[in-house]
Amino acid sequence: MNDLSYILNELGEDREQYFRAISPPIMQTSNFAFKKVEELRKVFEDEFSTYLYSRGLNPTVDILRQKLAALDEAEDCLVFNSGASAIFASVFSNVQSGDHIVSVKSPYTWAQKMFDNILPRFGVTTTYIDGTHIENFERAILPNTKIIYLESPNSWDFALQDLRAVADLARAENIITICDNSYCTPLYQKPVAMGIDMVLQSATKYIGGHSDVVAGVLTGTRQMMKKIFDNELLNMGNGITPFNAWLLIRGLRTLPIRLERISNSTTKVVNYLKKHPLVEEVIFPFDPSFPQINLAKKQMGGACGLFTMVMKAEKMQQIVTFCESLRHILMAVSWGGHESLAIPRCASILPENFDAGNRAHKMIRFYVGLEDPEYLIADIEQAFAKAR
Incomplete structure (x- = not known):
C-alpha cells in the first residue's frame, strides 16, 4: 500500500x-x-x-x-x-x-x-x-x-x-x-x-x-x-x-516492522523444526509443503508468526514434558504480542482419551514473537531433549 x-x-x-x-x-x-x-x-x-x-x-x-x-x-x-x-x-x-x-x-x-x-x-x-x-x-x-x-x-x-x-x-x-x-x-x-x-x-x-x-x-x-x-x-x-x-x-x-521481523524469524524456526527427528509435520501456510500453498501465495501477502507442529509422540506425557520444559517460550493462548508462545492441543483432551494415531492430538501451536530466532530454537532444542 x-x-x-x-x-x-x-x-x-x-x-x-x-x-x-x-x-x-x-x-x-x-x-x-x-x-x-x-x-x-x-x-x-x-x-x-x-x-x-x-x-x-x-x-x-x-x-x-x-x-x-x-x-x-x-x-x-x-x-x-x-x-x-x-x-x-x-x-x-x-x-x-x-x-x-x-x-x-x-x-x-x-x-x-x-x-x-x-x-x-x-x-x-x-x-x-x-x-x-x-x-x-x-x-x-x-x-x-x-x-x-x-x-x-x-x-x-x-x-x-x-x-x-x-x-x-x-x-x-x-x-x-x-x-x-x-x-x-x-x-x-x-x-x-x-x-x-x-x-x-x-x-x-x-x-x-x-x-x-x-x-x-x-x-x-x-x-x-x-x-x-x-x-x-x-x-x-x-x-x-x-x-x-x-x-x-x-x-x-510499529505494525509493519513487527510483522517483518516476526515473519523472518518464523521461517528460521519452521525450517529448524522440519528437520528435527521428533517432528512429524509442520503446518504453515507459506511452507512449500502446505497443501494450499498456491492459494496462500495468491491471496496472502505474508503468513506472520503462527504455525502448528505435529510432534512424534506415543504418549501424551512426551508432549506435556516438552511444553513444560520450555524456558522462554510461554505456554498461553492468543498470539501477536512481543513474546513467543506455545499451546498443546492435548490441553483440551483428557489423558485417557489421547490417541497417538490422531494427528490433531499431537499438535502444538507456536507463535514466534520478537525474540532472536536462535534464542527460540535453543529453547525448543533443550525441551526436545527432555521429551525423548
Whole structure:
C-alpha cells in the first residue's frame, strides 16, 4: 500500500486541534456537553453523527477507526472491547428467526459457541463445511441462508478459503459474507478487496502487539457499520474504551516492522523444526509443503508468526514434558504480542482419551514473537531433549 506510512502516522490526527502533540490525547470522558437544545435533539436522532456518550463515539476511538478502515480498504470501522464482541455483533445484526448460516468448520471457539449455543435459541441454524472447496459452499446454501462465515486461515490447521470465489458465489445468492482476518492482519490480506462484505479481527493480537489490550475490529460499508452501531454496539455496550483505543493506535505505529521481523524469524524456526527427528509435520501456510500453498501465495501477502507442529509422540506425557520444559517460550493462548508462545492441543483432551494415531492430538501451536530466532530454537532444542 503506497500510503501505509500516512495511514499509520497521520490519518485522522489533527494535531493543530491538540497543541501539536505528536501522540494524540486520550479523550477519557464519558460524555459530551451541548449549548443548544436543537443540537442535542439532532444527536438523539442520529448518535452516529457526532459525540454524545463514549459508549458510542469518542474522538480517540475515531482516530483508530479511520486508520483501521483505511488499512482494510473499507468505508468504515467499528472497534469493540473484544474480538468475540465483533464476531457476535456482525452475525447477530444480520439474522432473524428461521435464518440459516454456512460456516467453515472449527471456527474460533467463541464463534462456534455462538453458532451452537446462542443462535439456536432464536431459531437460527448453522451448517459447518470444509471451506477448502467452493463446491461445499454451493451444496450447503439453502433458500434461507443469510450469512457465510469464513476464517482464512484457520488458527490451528490454517485451512484457507478462496475468498474471491466465495464472495462471488455469495453475492449471486444475496448472502452476506464475514471473514475473520486475525491471522493475516490488513497488511497481509485484504478480504474487502476480494469482495467480502465484512472483515473482523482480534486487535488483541498483532494490532495491539504488546499483550496489554483486548479488542476487536469490524470493517465494512458505512451503511452496515451504522446499522450495527445503532443496535448491537449501543445496546450491548461493548465498544472499546478511549485508553485501549490509544494503546491500539500506539501498536499500529510499529505494525509493519513487527510483522517483518516476526515473519523472518518464523521461517528460521519452521525450517529448524522440519528437520528435527521428533517432528512429524509442520503446518504453515507459506511452507512449500502446505497443501494450499498456491492459494496462500495468491491471496496472502505474508503468513506472520503462527504455525502448528505435529510432534512424534506415543504418549501424551512426551508432549506435556516438552511444553513444560520450555524456558522462554510461554505456554498461553492468543498470539501477536512481543513474546513467543506455545499451546498443546492435548490441553483440551483428557489423558485417557489421547490417541497417538490422531494427528490433531499431537499438535502444538507456536507463535514466534520478537525474540532472536536462535534464542527460540535453543529453547525448543533443550525441551526436545527432555521429551525423548
